[in-house]
Amino acid sequence: MRTSIATVSLSGSLTEKLTAAARAGFDGVEIFENDLLASPLTPEEIRVRCADLGLGIDLYQPMRDIEAVPAEEFARNLRRARHKFELMRRLGADTVLVCSSVHPLAVDDDALATEQLNRLADLAAESGIRVAYEALAWGRHVSTYDHAWRIVETAGHPALGTCLDSFHILSRTSDPRGLNGIADIPGEKIFFLQLADAPLLAMDVLQWSRHHRCFPGQGGFDVAGLVRQVLRTGYDGPLSLEVFNDVHRQAEAGPTAVDARRSLLVLGEEVGLASLPEPTAPTGVAFAELVTPDAAPVSALLAALGFARTARHRRKPVELWEQGAARVLVNTGPAAGRDGTCLAAIGLESPDPSAAARRAEALLAPVLPRRRAPEDATLDAVAAPDGTELFLCATDRPGLPNWRADFEDVPRTGAAAARAVRIDHLSLTQPWHHYDEAVLFHRSVLGLDAQESVDVADPYGLLRSRAVANADGAVRIPLTVGAAPGDDTAHARHIALATDDVVAAARRFVGAGGRLLPIPANYYDDLAARFEFAEGELETYRDLGILYDRDAQGVFRHCYTHTVGRVFFELVQRDGGYQGYGAANAQVRLTAQHAAR
Incomplete structure (x- = not known):
């Protein structure tokens, strides 16, 4: 399995990006044009640097707004292409990515698009270059992979193929053909495959693409299903990552590259391209x-x-x-x-x-x-x-x-008398730039199952939290991150202790000189409106600072100690089949902790 990564997926200078990709074990890179333009190295020096690092240059990208434009505009495009093809010759790259046009003068004319891409391919072939035509999800007239393929197929040029991009395909959930049409594309005409995952968001697709892509396995797309379809065509090129992400642009390139390659190893395992030791989930x-x-x-x-x-x-x-x-x-x-x-x-x-x-x-x-x-x-x-x-x-x-x-x-x-049964869960606050990586790590490396992500309101921001756990819940690790860089410093980690009687455990703790986190009376007034309690039950919770949650499966009672350094403890009692972590109470707890600090 050959793996590649677009330089736009990593932070830093081009040299730093190449070094990070090589150290993480990638076989090749896509050189993003902006990275080359900003580099002090000549194309020849970049070529040598890549060779020294053991990296191939699998793609040069992007070439924009080429096709279906007026003749005078296309003449300017061909002039631009001649310069880019010469640059690629110096660079040692033999495949260029051409994105479907978003030019305001572009027309909805497949015949014209076919003719102009054919002429571009003629020019590329003279330089030994292949053109990979990709449908942008927001393309002016060509926005689906099957439309792009029809144009390529009609052109019939040996130097013109298609590029499939998982984001552009999977973000268009309204595509009636789904992924089935990929099987109609001959593998040799798929010149390149770019992969990215993304959280399922309701927003403008361009902004979604530019800011919120993530590595496979970290979002909500069925990237593995798409790759399986592509492999059935006979495609034998690299699996390449193209991820636009605001976090990655600010995080260190080295760890990001490792996270990226890990995602491809896991993906390769899922689709049968990589053989890894079997997961051994903790018990x-x-x-x-x-x-x-x-x-x-x-x-x-x-x-x-x-x-x-x-x-x-x-x-x-x-x-x-x-x-x-x-x-x-x-x-x-x-x-x-x-x-x-x-x-x-x-x-x-x-x-x-x-x-x-x-x-x-x-x-x-x-x-x-x-x-x-x-x-x-x-x-x-x-x-x-x-x-x-x-x-x-x-x-x-x-x-x-x-x-x-x-x-x-x-x-x-x-103490002589035990009240805790075991560690119920360990809540780990993550640095903002490691959150998605942490979820993938715990799922793939440790073999834990990732639960649904939840948003938790904090007095100073919005937190994301996602728990990972083994099958029987003996290991539970909620992973939480703040909404902004540096926000993680305000949130301690904690150890939750399971008990069969949280009221008795809380009373014993207070009787032994411990201090529980005080909870505002308004919280208990709200509980009285939402739930019915036995006589005196709610008053007991109010006196001790015990919080309460209930779902269709069971009941959750819990309380918190004061923080020592960056650690606090939680006493929890699960009744019935309750599997959550009291997320409905998180804002109250966080506000109380801020007040205590």
């Missing part, structure tokens, strides 16, 4: 690790929640706190405290940690080096896009490395 949460410069407030919070300190790492300043099946590590090592207390690592129970690590590595997840003594457990760990360390664990399972063996028991300190 539970082994532990959550907090790093902190000061263990005292964290220890006090854990003790009030009902945790007991049970063990200490044999060589490192890491303590193990346990309550039921919930485990929290408190790390006060030299790397701790740069950002205050934070949730830095998660241990995920895996049925086969080695197999899970092999898949992670195949999908370009950074494998983390670990300093360990010979007697330490050989744990595999990878880095998520936001830097969170993910340990692939086996707890007390014969024949597999046991992380718990690195700890020695200590006299129990803390």
Whole structure:
């Protein structure tokens, strides 16, 4: 499977984009004209740079407003094309993308479009260049792939073929032929295939295209279905990404290129072009690790929640706190405290940690080096896009490395009576430029299922949140991002603890000296209007700051501790089949947290 990426998909100078694409493992690039024009390198130097990096130049683009125009306008177009074809010869590119015209003088005349594209192809052939004609979704007269193909087919020129672009095709949901017509195109006449996903939005298609494209698997389009149709034609060219995205234009090119190539590897697996190690979904949460410069407030919070300190790492300043099946590590090592207390690592129970690590590595997840003594457990760990360390664990399972063996028991300190059953979910705030990447990472690398995205109102913006989870809900990770660069700094991460009686757990926490997040009385007045409660039930929730949600499957009760550093805890009780996270209460919680800060 040959992979390529358009330079417009990455940020930085052309040199930085080429380097990032090569390091991520791409085979080729589409040179976007604006990137070349702004580069101090000559076309010959760019050609050499690409060769040195092991990159082919698969496409030069775009050439706009060529066809179905008045004769004098077309004469100017041919003059422009001669210059561009000479530039492509110097560059070493043999295929040019021609977009369907949006020129105000363009006419609705397929015969004229065919004639002029034929003449352009004649000129291209003299330079050994192929013309790939693409229908823009907002083209003035040609806006669908089958219309573009009819023109190419009628022209019958060996140097003229079509370019299929998943965005332009899949954004036009009103196309009555759907994808079925792709099978009518001979594979050798599909000169290029460009791929992009996008969230399903109701907006002007041009603005949608220019600002909101994303990599395959990160949006709502059936990109894999389109690729399968194209492959059935016999197409054997590259899978190439052309993604216009405001976030990518501001994020570092290196991580974006890795995210891009990972998306193609996953897509290749889905359509049968790439063979990867099978996904090994985690079966539970082994532990959550907090790093902190000061263990005292964290220890006090854990003790009030009902945790007991049970063990200490044999060589490192890491303590193990346990309550039921919930485990929290408190790390006060030299790397701790740069950002205050934070949730830095998660241990995920895996049925086969080695197999899970092999898949992670195949999908370009950074494998983390670990300093360990010979007697330490050989744990595999990878880095998520936001830097969170993910340990692939086996707890007390014969024949597999046991992380718990690195700890020695200590006299129990803390609570004697447990109220939490296990870790219900871990909510991870994502840097704004890693959100889509994080969803794809957790879905493809870890084998978790992505749930529907929800918007959450915050006093200072709108947040997007999307949870990933395994089949039985033993692993749940909501991923949340702020609406603007830097907004993630205002939102802490949290650990949600499952309990079978949230009222008793909340009372015990308060009785042990803990402080729950106060919730405004207006919230409870609204609850009284929306739901019916048993006598005294709502008053109990009001006194303790417990929030309430209900859906067709069940009931959700939850409350929050105050924040320590950049971490807080949530106590949750799920009754019936409730599977959500109390999204209806998020604005109230976020507003209360802002007020507390």
